[in-house]
Structure formats: structure tokens, C-alpha cells
Amino acid sequence: MNPIDVQCDEFLRLAERVTRIAADYLVDLDARPILREVTGEDLERIFRTPLPETGLAEEAVDGLADVVRHSRVQNGRFFGYVLGSGEPAAAVADLLSSVLNQIATAWRSSPVAVTLERAVVGWLAQAIGYRDSVGVLTGGGSAANLMALAIAREKAVAANESGLRARGPLAVYASTEAHMSIAKAVALLGIGRENLRLIPVDDAFHIIPERLEKAIQHDKDLGITPAAAIASAGTVNTGAIDALPQIAAIARKYGVWFHIDGAYGALAAVAAPEKFRGLEQADSISLDPHKWLYQPLDCGCLLYRDAAMARRTLAHSGDYARSLSSDPIEGLALFEESIELSRRFRALKLWFSLRYHGLAAFRKSIEKDLRQARQLGALIANKSDLELLAPIELSAVCFRYVGKNSLPEDKISQLNLNILQRVIARGRVYLSNATLNSKFCLRACIVNHHTTEADIDTVPVEVLAAAREVLA
Ligand SMILES: *Cc1c(COP(=O)(O)O)cnc(C)c1O
DSSP states (O other), X not given: OOTTOOOHHHHHHHHHHHHHHHHHHHHTTTTSOSSOOOOHHHHHHHHOOOOOSSOOTHHHHHHHHHHHHHSOOOOTTBOOTTOOOOOHHHHHHHHHHHHHTXXXXXXXXXXXXXXXXXXXXXXXXHHHTOTTOEEEEESSHHHHHHHHHHHHHHHHHOOTTTOSGGGOOEEEEEETTOOHHHHHHHHHTTSOGGGEEEEOBOTTSOBOHHHHHHHHHHHHHTTOEEEEEEEEBSOTTTOOBOOHHHHHHHHHHHTOEEEEEXXXXXXXXXXXXXXXXXXXXXXXXXXXXXXXXXXXXXXXXXXXXXXXXXXXXXXXXXXXXXOSOOOTTTTOBGGGSSSOSSOOOTHHHHHHHHHHHOHHHHHHHHHHHHHHXXXXXXXXXXXXXXXXXXXXXXXXXXXXXXXXXXXXXXXXXXXXXXXXXXXXXXXXXXXXXXXXXXXXEEEEEOOOTTOOHHHHHHHHHHHHHHHHHHHO
8 A cells, every 4th residue: 555545434534524623613713813812933833843754643633723723714804805705615615626636727638627617717707797708717816917918918919929029118007006916917928017007096096097098199109019908896905996988998999908807896796787887898807706706715717708819828738738639628728728737626616616505695795795895884984083095886995093183194104003903913803904095094805705794893893992002
């Protein structure tokens, strides 16, 4: 027997123990402090132990319980970043994904995995109302944005063969509120961050379409090729949804690829399609089921209409990977439409989760998140020592403590930073932060199926309690 063989009864016993550990975590999620008081040094001591030469067997299982004990807890009062709450039925299916160990490169290598990926990608497109599109699952919105901009770049100047140098300068357009993954993609693609035009936004953090058009026009006059216009739906800070129909019209007028970064918000179109009018005109859309479909990390997606262009950009087949089939189904090679070759079977958890709960359950949960964001906004608006700093379009709520007497701006920002640290240390509510118009703000983002109305009520209570502690 191979030393790493695990017999069937041993597998079952291990799986039961791990499932028990997971269930114990879930059962008292609500009562756990979100962050334990633990230092970096503590964690180094517990986990940076020597590589064992001999297997630890049972002790290794105890180590998993240690991981749970010290992990950040994602209960209904976790509102940091844009982080979906992790749907447990999907997590169970994810175990099966690892056991089956399918390589989702091509139909030839994993027929079911590739078929299911096509199926769930089609479901996602249908759910958000983006007809006649195809696409692939990705590790997240960052990878999806990178791939979208790679396709846009290739469409604009065909640089894959001869490089960008031979093709002259390119420019990409997004608002000042665009996610950092856009700037990263522009850098990685050799377009250069200097050529990312950060277009100003209005008071509600939407890109100003006239400024976008002016910038494109200006570049054209200078002989710079506009490669992509990017709309946010919504922005990572405040959830602002750019004017999609107007941006689509400008992109069409100048023959520029129109990409929507919907990593945070696009899936809210399942519950509130009226907010996303114009989405159907995009050339490509990034979305993140690991955000607003509550899927366990990781699960991102890129959708697009021009599959031939995607393939022209991303196909570099070596002979060994050739699909050996010209059949439109059986010849499908996802590695020709993705930056990844070996890919895990991400589709399984999503397929199972959507079939298990049904789309209506997700729609209700997203509606709940949207409603709770408005609830939190109303609570903040009713408190004279709190100030709302942005309109609530989706589920991100940006606000700050201002107190009773008018403090200078820099004092308010410092005070709110201290309040955020206190809120987190108190362990009841987890918020993150954003900076809007140079104002530091507290930010609650609700993409959390656990969150109840009572959890929302806790937010201002905790912030005010933290403010009292900081000011004492
Ligand atoms: C989260 C996010 C991204 C990046 O997605 P990842 O899944 O974290 O890689 C991109 N854009 C927006 C607007 C986001 O909210």
C-alpha cells in the first residue's frame, strides 16, 4: 500500500470528523466574536511549526480545530470588504469537487466538469439578463477584468504576436472610483498605468459620461488608440452604478470595447434588474458569485459575446493539449478562453447550490441585503452624530462619526480610524473603510445571507459605543 493511501473507512471517518468541526463552527457562528484577540506572534507560534517528517494522524485533525478557533468569523454582523457569506450547501459540494479532482481544461479531459461550467455560466448570464453571451469561471473579478482587458487590447491592436511597441500607445478609460484590479490589469497588459484615464465622477460617484467622451476624443486626436471603456456596476466603495446606456453609446460611437466591472454588483440584477439597464449592451461583464451569490471562495466569472475574439486572444494551444475533436461540444477547450490551464471544478458548487436552493431563494436574499442597506442608511440618517457619506444604490453604506460639536476635518478622519479599530476590537460587528473625497469613512457592505434586521440595528449601537470609548 502506498504510504499516502487513505482507505474508504478512514476517508469516511475523516470526512465525518471534519464535517463535525465545520458544523460546530456553523452552529454557534452568531455567538462567536468575529475576531479573537490574537497577535501575529501567537499565530506564528501555533501554526508555523516544523514540517513533520512522520505523519501526525489524529493530531493533524486537531490542527483543523485550531484553524477554526482562530479564524475570522463570518456571522451576520460581518460587513467588511465585499465578501459573500459562504453558502454551506455549496461548501459540501466543493468537497466532492476535490475528491473527483476533475481538470476543467477541456471536454476531452473532464466532460462533466466542462459541461457543468457551460451550464452554470449560461445560468449566470440568464440570471442577470445578459443574453447570447458565453464565458468562463475565474478565480475572481480581478482575473475576469484582466481577461476582459486582454481581449479588448487584442481587438484594438492585435498585440499578441508583435507586442504593443509596434502598435503605438493605447488608452483605457474608467472612473476614479474603479477597482484597483483595473489599474493592475492595465499594468500587466503592458498598456501602462499612465494610459489608464481616470475619469471624474459626479456627487454620487458615477462616471461623468461627457468627460469620458472628451477623454476618448482627446486621445484619438493625439493618435492614441482607445482600447476599452469600463463602467462599474457598482463601485467597490459605494456601490454606485455608472450610467450604462450612456457609456455603451459612447463606446459604440468610437468603436471601443465596453466592459462592465460587475464583480461587486452585477448579480444584484437578479433582484433589481431595473438598476442595471444597459447591461445587455456590454461587450464583456465581470461578476463574482463568491460575492453576491454567497458562494465559497473562489468563484468569479467573465461573460462576453464575441467568443471568437476571446479565443483569438487566449488560445495558444500546444500540440499535447489539442482537443482531438472537431465536434462543437466534445471539442470544447476552456483553456483557449481562459488564462488558466489546470482549473479546478468550480462549477460543481455553484451548480449544486443553485439547484438545491433555486434562483428565487437567492433573489430573496439579495433583496434582503438591499433592504437592510436602506435600513442601515435610515438608522444613520436619524442619528445626529453620524453622517451618511454616499447615496445607497446597492448594499454598501459609507458613513462616519461626526459627534455633536463641529470638529476639523483631519480630526474627524483620525477619530473614525480609531473608532473603526475599536469596533473591530469589540468583536461584535466587523466594518471596513473607504476614503471618499479625502474623507475617511466607515463602510458596511451587506452581501451576507446570515444578516438579520437585529444585526443591522447593532451597527450604529456598536459604532456609538466605540466612539464613546475612544473619546473617553
Ligand atoms: C471585488 C472586486 C473586484 C475584484 O474581484 P476579486 O474577486 O476580489 O478578484 C473587482 N472589481 C470590483 C468592483 C470588486 O468589488
